[in-house]
Amino acid sequence: MKITSLVTGGAGFIGSHVVNHLLKQNHQVVVLDDLSGGDKENINSAALFYEGSILDVTLIHTLFDEYKFTYVYHLAAYAAEGLSHFIRNFNYQNNLIGSVNLINASVTHEVKCFVFTSSIAVYGTNTLPLVETQFPQPEDPYGIAKYAVELDLINAHKMFGMDYIIFRPHNVYGRHQNIGDKYRNVVGIFMNQILENKPLTIFGDGRQTRAFTHIDDIAPYIANSVTVPEAYNTVFNIGSDTVYSVEELAKAVSNAMQSELHIERLEKREEVTHAYANHSKFDTVFNPKKHIDLETGLLEMAKWVKTHGSRSSKEFQNIEITKKLPSSWRKPLKQ
Template sequence: MQYTSLVTGGAGFIGSHVVTHLIQQNHKVIVLDDLSGGFKENVHPKAIFKEGAITDTQLVNALFEEYTFDYVYHLAAYAAEGLSHFIRKFNYQNNLIGSINLINASVNHAIKCFVFTSSIAVYGDQKLPLQEQQKPQPEDPYGIAKYAVEMDLENAHKLFGLNYITFRPHNVYGPNQNIGDKYRNVVGIFMNQILQNKSLTVFGDGNQSRAFTYIDDVAPYIAKAPAFAKAYNQTFNIGSDIPTTVNTLAQEIATAMKTEVHIEHLEQREEVVHAYSDHSKFSSIFNPSPETPLQEGILKMVDWVYSHGARESSTFENIEITKNLPESWKS
């Protein structure tokens, strides 16, 4: 049986990998992406590409009318946690209201399951490792928006019977990542800076830590999630178990790219210092393969980066609040 799936953000980083895995599972895949952070070249050639935004209610409804979707994989988001403080309206329109458009259409068209990629940003600064039973306490508008969507999905399930699966990935890196985005994805930022013979810019002392996760440890499980009945209407942390400081990450990337480390420390920005999560709940359902070691994942991404070259760092043109905006983001 062939299923028909909508993948929002399917020209972006994680979304494009999910699309590839769905195609390999014989899904008919329709990709909706506005190309604000993704690239059409990322989209699998067997997928049907529709350029547009999830905030376009008329377009979203038209797609649900044109195709009988079995599953919706919602990965479209502007995932810049730090910047979200300064683009609050944009953040909520794209990451919350756009998501509600999709949820409404999914209820109205009785899809089988809505797979949502949230973020560990919903937790905020809590006892580590972060666990699903902890009450989310997001500290930035991005995390607030993600948690609001999670709560709306719970409500839609209770009231309308919409099945969902929510994943909270973190610090994912790998091929197809937009290394030209200076606001997010530090692995790509560092690689892009090295390609341009620039110093690696680090906010604060660099001792903040994250568990950096290779894309192959995330995308396949998101794609096949609806096949796991026990995962329905559940939330799962997904990603690496091993935290690494930003300073150590910089050294690993410089070593992989055969260059010296030159770090420029910038003023500390508003962010959670340490964040990594527990994945025992995910493992109990999905029985994942061993995670990709950081050095191995970085080398794989370096091969892809060298084959594609540097990207010009883009500047967000619609900053809504300039108060306390980091100096490096003002130009």
């Protein structure tokens, strides 16, 4: 039986890696991506590519009608957590309404399993390490949207019997990451700043802590999850266990890029100060191989980044609220 999988966001960072792993498993893969954050060069030539939005309901149902998808891997999102406070409508349209469009189509077309990449942003400030049994308390619109999609999937399973798997990754880095986006992906931001001979910008004192996860520690498991019966209708934290402060990360990135450390401190922004997760549940079900340590992962990404060069960050054009918007995110005045 031919297995056909839809990967939304398949031209993006995590999505493109998931596509590669699905192709290795002999899936026919259809990629749907609007290229707002992804790049055509990331897409494996063996996949079928459609440029379009998950807000385009007609396109979605056309694809479902034509390909009769066995599985849906939903990775399309605008994942600028800090910026989401100031682009609330855009955030909910792209990260919630678009997801619901896909869930509706998946129920109607009897998809066997809907795999969703959520985020540990759903937890907000919570007891550390974050664990799946905790009650989510998202503190920004991005996390709220992700949690709403999780709840909708649970409801769709209860109402219509559609199976799902939810992953909550965090702070993922590696090859194919869009380093030209000043609003998200701190490792990419730092490496791009070094390529442009700029200081590394840190919001506040740099004591915020995160666990940074190499792409190869999550993408294969997301792709393979539909073959793991114990994973169905379950939520998993997925990622690294080793915690670093943002300032420690800046030093590690500078070392990987063979650059002297220069830091520029910016005003503190509204964000969860400490966020890292427990992965015991994931480890029990998936029995992953040993994680790639930060030094090794950064060296690999640095090699890729140097080969591809720096990228200019585009200003987000439709800021909806300017009150409390960090000054570094404000559009520069025209000369």
